Amino acid sequence: MPVTTLNGHEIHVNEEGFLTDPTEWDEELAAALGAQIGITLTDEHWNAIRFLRKDFAETGETPTLRRVSTVGGIPIKQLFVMFPQKPAKKMAYIAGLPKPVGCV
Amino acid sequence: MTNTDASPAIVPNFDSEAGPGRKIAFICSKGSLDMAYPGLILANAALGEGVEVHMFFTFWGFDMINKKTMGDLKFTMLGNTATHMPQGMGGLPGMTAMxxxxxxxxxxxxxxxxxxxxLEQIVASGGHLWACRMSADMNKLTKEDLYDDVEGIISATDFIEITNGAQVIFI
Structure with a gap:
């Protein structure tokens, strides 16, 4: 498993670059991860990222887009605006979590 | 694993390999509950991957976008051996409802x-819904009878034009 350094954080990632140890994550790192994929985190982004972290801590799974919308209360349309093209994967990446596995 | 030399940051490539412009057309031709879902699930997944999605509802698939039927699609055991139940049972009263x-x-x-x-989620994710002209004419249905986010009732030719270059999935 590769070790990579980002903004002075030494992190374990998989071959794609997703963190493999969610405990290595903090909010400062999230900002750096966002910057890596061209996303500057606003309050709205943080709202989504914090929901992902909280939900993952509770369920052990990265929430799907649908769950972020129905449980997290952020409309899907807005998620596509904030994290263009591949919102579920981009949110998971910034939140230091694995890609969601659910189909819907 | 023992090598802890930090290498440069690995960043996921979120640009799809096929590049922007990948497009998938789903032709939904069935109106049973079990056959409605494959198209919906795959279309939704494609949108989540940044793929342009067009869904074309034709023949029985019209039931998926007809306001009168869309919330009330049914599943029957009849003719479906994958339920692994005796086929005769499927014909008993109330079995389809159950x-x-x-x-x-x-x-x-x-x-x-x-x-x-x-469908609402698919539209919110940027998906396009199209109704088949011939199916509308056969059933004497107009745009008012259809789910509000259906963009139009179009001919087969229109659909072929719209989906130029798309991968096609027929369900």
């Missing part, structure tokens, strides 16, 4: 939405 409610429950348990809400 099979439908059982399937609906299994789907809801996975937090997968019902058809109208699923």
């Amino acid at each position: 099979a439908t409610s059982k399937l609906k429950k299994s789907i809801a348990d996975l937090d997968v939405p019902e058809v109208p809400e699923f």
Whole structure:
């Protein structure tokens, strides 16, 4: 498993670059991860990222887009605006979590 | 694993390999509950991957976008050997209703939405819904009878034009 350094954080990632140890994550790192994929985190982004972290801590799974919308209360349309093209994967990446596995 | 030399940051490539411009057309031709879901689930997944999605509802698939039927699609055991039940049972009164409610429950348990809400999610994700002209004419239906987010009633030729270059999935 590769070790990579980002903004002075030494992190374990998989071959794609997703963190493999969610405990290595903090909010400062999230900002750096966002910057890596061209996303500057606003309050709205943080709202989504914090929901992902909280939900993952509770369920052990990265929430799907649908769950972020129905449980997290952020409309899907807005998620596509904030994290263009591949919102579920981009949110998971910034939140230091694995890609969601659910189909819907 | 023992090598802890930090290498440069590995960043996921979120630009799809096929590049922007990948496009998938789903032709939904069935109106039973079990056959409505494959198209909905795949279309939704494609949108989540940044793929342009067009859904074309034709023949029985019209039931998925007809306001009168879209919330009330049914599942029957009849002619479906994959239920692994004696076929005769499927013909008993009430069996289709029972099979439908059982399937609906299994789907809801996975937090997968019902058809109208699923279409809403697909549209919110940027998907395009199209109704087949011939199916509308055959059933004497107009745009008012259809789910509000259906963009238009179009001919087969229009659909072929719109989906120029798309990958096509027929369901």
